Amino acid sequence: MTTSRRAAASLEAGAGRASRDGGRGAHEQPAVCDRAAALASLEDRLGHAVEASGSDDEVVVAVSGAELPRAVEAMTALGATHVMFLGMDLRGLDPDGGLAVEEVLATPGGPLVRLRAPLSPERPSHPSLTGLVPAAAWDERESHDLFGIEPSGHPDLRPLVIHEPIEGLPHPLLRAPLASCEPRPPRPFRAFVAHGEGVYELPVGPIHAGIIEPGHFRFSAVGESVLHLDARLFYTHRGIEKLVEGRTFEQALAIVERACGVCTVTHATAYSRAVERLTGTEAPPRARAARVLLAEMERLYNHVGDLGNICAGVGFHFGTSRLGWQKERLLRLNEGLTGHRYLTGMVAPGGLRLDLDGAAVTALASAVDGIDHDVRAIVRRLVRSDSFMGRLHGTGVVTAATARRLGAVGVAARASGLATDLRVDRPTDAYAEIDVPVVTHATGDVAARFHVRAQEALVSSAIVRELAGRLPDGPIRVPPARVAEPGTSTLAGAEGPRGASWLWLMAGRDGRVERLHLRSGSFADWPVVAAAVPGNLVPDFPLINKSFELCYACTDR
Amino acid sequence: MSDGAVRASVPVDERLRSSIMRRLGRSLHVRHLDAGSCNGCDWEIAALLDPYHDVQRLGIDFVASPRHADLLLVTGIMTRNLADAARRTYEAMPEPRLVVALGACAISGGVFRGTYAGSDGVAETLPVDVLVPGCPPRPEAIIEGILVAVGRLDVRRAGRQAT
Ligand code: SF4
Numbered sequence: 182m183t184t185s186r187r188a189a190a191s192l193e194a195g196a197g198r199a200s201r202d203g204g205r206g207a208h209e210q211p212a213v214c215d216r217a218a219a220l221a222s223l224e225d226r227l228g229h230a231v232e233a234s235g236s237d238d239e240v241v242v243a244v245s246g247a248e249l250p251r252a253v254e255a256m257t258a259l260g261a262t263h264v265m266f267l268g269m270d271l272r273g274l275d276p277d278g279g280l281a282v283e284e285v286l287a288t289p290g291g292p293l294v295r296l297r298a299p300l301s302p303e304r305p306s307h308p309s310l311t312g313l314v315p316a317a318a319w320d321e322r323e324s325h326d327l328f329g330i331e332p333s334g335h336p337d338l339r340p341l342v343i344h345e346p347i348e349g350l351p352h353p354l355l356r357a358p359l360a361s362c363e364p365r366p367p368r369p370f371r372a373f374v375a376h377g378e379g380v381y382e383l384p385v386g387p388i389h390a391g392i393i394e395p396g397h398f399r400f401s402a403v404g405e406s407v408l409h410l411d412a413r414l415f416y417t418h419r420g421i422e423k424l425v426e427g428r429t430f431e432q433a434l435a436i437v438e439r440a441c442g443v444c445t446v447t448h449a450t451a452y453s454r455a456v457e458r459l460t461g462t463e464a465p466p467r468a469r470a471a472r473v474l475l476a477e478m479e480r481l482y483n484h485v486g487d488l489g490n491i492c493a494g495v496g497f498h499f500g501t502s503r504l505g506w507q508k509e510r511l512l513r514l515n516e517g518l519t520g521h522r523y524l525t526g527m528v529a530p531g532g533l534r535l536d537l538d539g540a541a542v543t544a545l546a547s548a549v550d551g552i553d554h555d556v557r558a559i560v561r562r563l564v565r566s567d568s569f570m571g572r573l574h575g576t577g578v579v580t581a582a583t584a585r586r587l588g589a590v591g592v593a594a595r596a597s598g599l600a601t602d603l604r605v606d607r608p609t610d611a612y613a614e615i616d617v618p619v620v621t622h623a624t625g626d627v628a629a630r631f632h633v634r635a636q637e638a639l640v641s642s643a644i645v646r647e648l649a650g651r652l653p654d655g656p657i658r659v660p661p662a663r664v665a666e667p668g669t670s671t672l673a674g675a676e677g678p679r680g681a682s683w684l685w686l687m688a689g690r691d692g693r694v695e696r697l698h699l700r701s702g703s704f705a706d707w708p709v710v711a712a713a714v715p716g717n718l719v720p721d722f723p724l725i726n727k728s729f730e731l732c733y734a735c736t737d738r
Numbered sequence: 739m740s741d742g743a744v745r746a747s748v749p750v751d752e753r754l755r756s757s758i759m760r761r762l763g764r765s766l767h768v769r770h771l772d773a774g775s776c777n778g779c780d781w782e783i784a785a786l787l788d789p790y791h792d793v794q795r796l797g798i799d800f801v802a803s804p805r806h807a808d809l810l811l812v813t814g815i816m817t818r819n820l821a822d823a824a825r826r827t828y829e830a831m832p833e834p835r836l837v838v839a840l841g842a843c844a845i846s847g848g849v850f851r852g853t854y855a856g857s858d859g860v861a862e863t864l865p866v867d868v869l870v871p872g873c874p875p876r877p878e879a880i881i882e883g884i885l886v887a888v889g890r891l892d893v894r895r896a897g898r899q900a901t
Pocket residue numbers: 439442774775776777778779780813814840841842843844848849872873874875
């Protein structure tokens with residue numbers, strides 16, 4: 182509780198960064214690693230000089246497929262964490278370009294390191310990294326589904342994204358068939374279940390008994406306790422990464438921001454920042470401040486909505502309905518500001534597509550203040566209800582070690598004591614100029630996630646009120662400074678309501694998208710949910726699930 | 739909280755309430771089906787149950803099982819991965835059953851049109867009665883769409899008697 186109290190105290194005082202590292206647990210190394218140190222560690226481990234390109238905050242290093250695991254070890258030894266792993270088919274730009282995989286790691290306080298390994302298009306394979314970096318397990322399964330790239334030694338190569346093979350399109354993201362590519366034999370989904378006396382299996386979904394997204398869960402339970410949970414997701418897989426190929430940056434925006442309809446600002450911002458990096462463009466000050474304002478409105482309505490959903494998970498309708506009311510008030514403010522209840526269509530490469538409504542901005546601070554006041558009052562009443570809090574305490578515990586091992590991000594990470602937040606760790610736009618207290622909690626249970634969300638909602642409301650009062654004047658958008666060089670690629674991240682969302686983008690010819698990969702916060706956190714459930718009661722699953730508030734749409738894409 | 743007094747589209751509300759009573763003599767049971775949406779349309783459906791819109795006061799209930807449902811409210815493009823489960827959901831509903839395609843995706847595939855991962859809208863898989871445009875449609879538009887769909891019950895019943 183200490184850290185969140187500190188955050189609350191600093192909020193109350195209206196100033197101060199509670200923790201750029203103040204909230205960091207003692208277990209985390211605050212060591213800072215720069216480009217030179219990262220490269221030195223790599224060369225030391227690989228035993229030869231490496232070829233590196235990129236900038237100070239993003240280094241691309243060429244390694245061979247066989248060297249990947251050692252290169253990853255060299256990075257994790259420095260405290261680097263997994264960001265994403267992706268496959269790519271480079272034959273679109275160069276028929277002899279072959280395939281490649283890239284493992285991206287974030288060094289503490291230092292650059293992103295992108296380990297790029299070229300693979301033969303004959304039989305693309307590389308040693309699996311899942312043993313070293315458990316968080317890469319799903320990424321490797323995905324690149325196996327989409328490109329036929331085999332992570333040899335992967336412990337679980339069931340299909341992930343493409344449930345049933347698509348006729349004539351065994352690996353939909355390939356630019357041309359692989360020489361070795363046999364049509365994939367249909368592999369029926371087999372859930373991992375536990376066996377033993379008194380163990381029974383409980384299949385749930387994909388279609389659920391509420392207004393929620395589809396996913397299949399297979400519980401192995403003894404009595405009411407869950408022994409094991411296996412999940413099959415990707416029912417809302419829409420093939421976004423293929424759809425945007427060959428489109429102009431402007432056309433692709435509308436698709437990317439709809440990866441998730443309730444994180445549109447997050448995805449549009451990460452995408453726009455990636456395009457800006459590739460085209461050497463910088464958004465003007467008004468746009469950079471407005472993006473932050475919009476991102477915090479997005480966090481605010483999502484967090485308030487989810488606090489209500491946690492009440493629904495408990496069956497405490499007072500909270501569900503009072504907080505649902507506050508969420509609706511926020512959606513109406515969104516509409517006044519931007520014309521869209523979910524803020525879609527605002528953020529764009531180079532700035533904003535539309536300016537915020539002047540009158541709505543003027544009225545925003547006092548409107549948000551009123552909502553902030555009501556949310557505080559409702560949360561106070563919830564926290565004083567023993568029967569409500571009794572369901573939250575000790576339910577769905579994720580330890581700091583598990584969170585770190587599985588690469589948790591966002592509220593899921595912070596509620597388990599990991600002080601990670603892209604707004605502070607790698608600030609972009611106007612975040613570089615404002616103080617964002619990082620709210621953490623130690624217990625890792627549903628109660629911790631409830632408290633972190635409640636505190637963060639108040640932080641967001643403070644940022645919105647501050648920015649609404651001092652939005653700079655001036656233009657909202659600048660044209661691209663240059664056409665992106667074909668074949669160049671970059672990454673950009675944004676801290677959304679569901680944690681750090683990272684977008685990888687490669688430019689094709691004439692300023693078009695060659696390859697885009699989106700690793701949303703929800704994608705990173707799903708395996709954490711599965712780890713939080715065993716040992717809990719089956720009927721607590723919906724509550725645990727809601728406390729993470731992951732989105733299937735941004736996971737499935 | 740002066741905005742607490744704002745009520746969405748009062749006349750449509752009244753028409754819907756009486757239309758449901760006249761045609762069913764009980765409440766209308768709705769089953770939501772996310773067939774590959776971005777979650778935006780689904781949040782607007784969820785908003786129907788918040789205290790602002792509170793569609794239960796009009797005699798609309800969201801039910802857990804398709805076997806209890808009169809109307810299937812479908813969002814999303816209808817992905818390959820979900821098409822089978824979606825078909826089975828529809829088949830589990832008793833006649834006369836209504837299908838509302840909600841949002842640009844469910845109508846035509848929306849921004850995801852042409853993807854390998856699904857179809858360009860719900861109509862390729864299920865017989866759709868009413869289209870509700872929007873990205874996402876506002877809660878008021880969804881209420882209006884349900885009103886139109888309930889009106890189709892007469893046509894459905896007449897059609898059934900004729901065969
Ligand atoms: S119509 Fe728009 S809001 Fe609805 S699912 Fe499609 S993209 Fe999302």
